[in-house]
Amino acid sequence: MTESIFNLAFQQDDVKSKIVVALERISEVFRALLWEHAKTIGLSPIQIQILIFVAYHQESLRNVSHLAKEFNVTKPTISDAVRVLQKKGLISKHPAVYDNRRYSIALTPEGEAIVKETENFAEPIKKQLQSISDEHLSLFHTQLVDLIAGLNRSGILSEQRTCHSCRFLEKDKGEAFCKLMKKPLLADDIRVDCPEFEAI
Ligand code: SF4
Structure with a gap:
């Protein structure tokens, strides 16, 4: 029998494997909830995550390099998402106060409205913690x-x-x-x- 997390015979007697599988299930729920909200407003999950992140984090973190690290994706993926958000009028780019050779991302009023509409997408998970x-x-x-x-x-x-x-x-x-x-x-x-x- 291989000691694989996903080998059910092994997993049944190994609590660490069960925890890993449980975490995977929860991350699937997180992704599914995000997709659900994304579909209704015509944005991709990463675009919504960028908007919510920009709404609540300081300027020094609101740039492509940091966002790529934050969401564990490549810089081109973030650049594409940022381009679309800018085209849709949901974000604006301006020289960063801390270094004007760099730019920083800010929400437009339309972007703020989308954040209000979507930021509670993970509430169903939090609700389960009430008990x-x-x-x-x-x-x-x-x-x-x-x-x-x-x-x-x-x-x-x-x-x-x-x-x-x-x-x-x-x-x-x-x-x-x-x-x-x-x-x-x-x-x-x-x-x-x-x-x-x-x-x-
Ligand atoms: S130790 Fe650092 S991360 Fe923790 S509360 Fe203080 S400043 Fe924040």
Whole structure:
């Protein structure tokens, strides 16, 4: 019997394989929900993801290079999506304040309206978490953040804006502390996408 995650005979007795398969199912639901919304407004999933990302992230992250890293796709894929969004009047490009040799992407009022219409696409997943106790949610969050950090450390996942890879994180006897905000970070405070993040 091969010890493959997808070999059902092996998988049944291996909880790690079952978790990987479960994560795959959840990512399929995420993609399906995104597609559903994308179809109704004539955009592709990556175009919607770009719009939502641009709506909530700082200027230094709103460019083709960063978006390619963020969504683990090639720069040409992002460039094509950005071109279409610009043609549809949903985004505009302007020289970046931090470096005027680069440009940054911003939403137009039409782009903002599309974000309002689509940004709740993942709510059905969140709704399913309502029945889980706070204690189990905390544990779930911690395990997921650790998994992301591990994937990041092993080079599988590009730079993540989590506390675990931030230069402001200080650890003392297992306690986490944010040197920027000058406060202890309890398990639930560990962020998965922090606007103040700076890589180590
Ligand atoms: S700046 Fe943000 S990511 Fe960095 S340690 Fe503080 S809370 Fe975490």
